[in-house]
C-alpha cells in the first residue's frame with residue numbers, strides 16, 4: 001500500500017536512524033550464506049520452485065526424524081497456519097488462551113466459517129493448561145498453543161505442555177506454533193515435534209522469519225501426520241506459493257549454527273539492555289524466551305506510549321486486545337535497542 005511507505009519505513013525495511021522494533025524480526029539476517037544463495041537462486045528465477053521446495057522439505061524431514069510427507073512448506077508459516085485454521089473450521093471452533101498470536105486463525109472469523117474460543121484473561125498472562133483442557137468440548141476441533149507465546153514472550157514448561165498435548169489431542173487437534181523455538185535457551189527440549197513422530201494428533205509450526213532473519217523472504221512450515229498435511233493442503237497452494245530466493249535462503253540457513261548462535265547472543269544482549277533500562281525507570285516486564293519483551297507500563301497507555309516512541313524514531317507495538325498497559329518491543333540491532341533505551345526516560349517523563 002503506497003500510502004504506508006513512510007519517512008520511517010521506506011520501500012525495503014526501516015530508514016537509516018529508525019529503530020524498527022515492532023515485528024519481531026532478526027535484522028542480523030539474512031546471513032552471509034543466505035545472501036549468496038539468494039543471488040545464485042535468482043539466476044533461476046524464471047523457473048518455478050518445485051525442486052528447491054522438495055529439497056528443503058527433505059532437509060526438514062530428515063532433521064526431525066520423519067518422512068517428507070509429514071512436512072508442508074509455505075510462504076511464511078502464515079500461509080500454512082491460515083490453511084490449518086480453515087481446515088479446522090470445517091469441523092469446529094479453535095480454542096486458545098486469551099492472548100496469543102491469533103492473526104492466521106482470525107481468518108476463520110473473517111470468513112465467518114468458525115470462531116476462536118478464548119480462555120478467560122489470566123492475571124499472570126501464562127497459559128493455564130488445565131483450564132484449556134477443561135474447555136475442550138465437542139464444539140472445539142483445534143487447540144492452539146504458541147510456545148513461547150507472542151506477545152507475552154513466556155515459555156510454557158515443555159514437560160507440562162507435552163502431557164497436555166497427549167491428553168488434549170485425544171479430544172481435538174493440537175497446534176503448537178513454535179515460531180520462536182530456536183530463540184529459546186533449550187530448543188530441543190522445548191519442541192513438541194516428538195509427539196508428531198509418536199502418532200499424536202499434534203501439528204508443529206515453525207518459521208524462517210525469526211532467528212534465521214528471513215521474515216521478508218517468506219518461508220515457514222508445519223510438521224504433522226501425512227493425512228493432516230493432505231487435508232490442510234486442500235486450502236493451500238503447494239509449491240506454487242513459494243519462490244526460488246526464499247527457498248535458497250532457507251536451505252542455506254537451516255544448518256548455519258554459527259549464524260544462529262551469533263543471533264541468539266545478540267538477542268540475549270538486547271534483552272538484558274531492555275530489562276535493565278525498564279528497571280532503572282521503575283518498570284517491570286515478563287521473562288522472555290523470545291526476541292521481544294512484554295513490558296508493564298503501569299498506568300501508561302501502550303498506544304500513547306507507542307506514538308511518543310515513534311516521535312523518537314523508535315517503532316514498537318501498541319495495545320493488544322484490552323491489555324492497555326502492556327507494551328511489546330522487539331530486539332533489533334543493538335544500536336536500535338540502544339535507541340529504545342535512550343528514548344525511554346524522555347518518553348516516560350511526558351507521562352508524569
Ligand code: PLP
Pocket residue numbers: 023024075076077078079101146150177179180206207208209215218219220
Ligand atoms: N507465529 C508466530 C507466533 C508469530 O509471532 C509470527 C509472526 O510474527 C508468525 C507465526 C508468522 O510468521 P511468518 O508468516 O513470517 O512465518
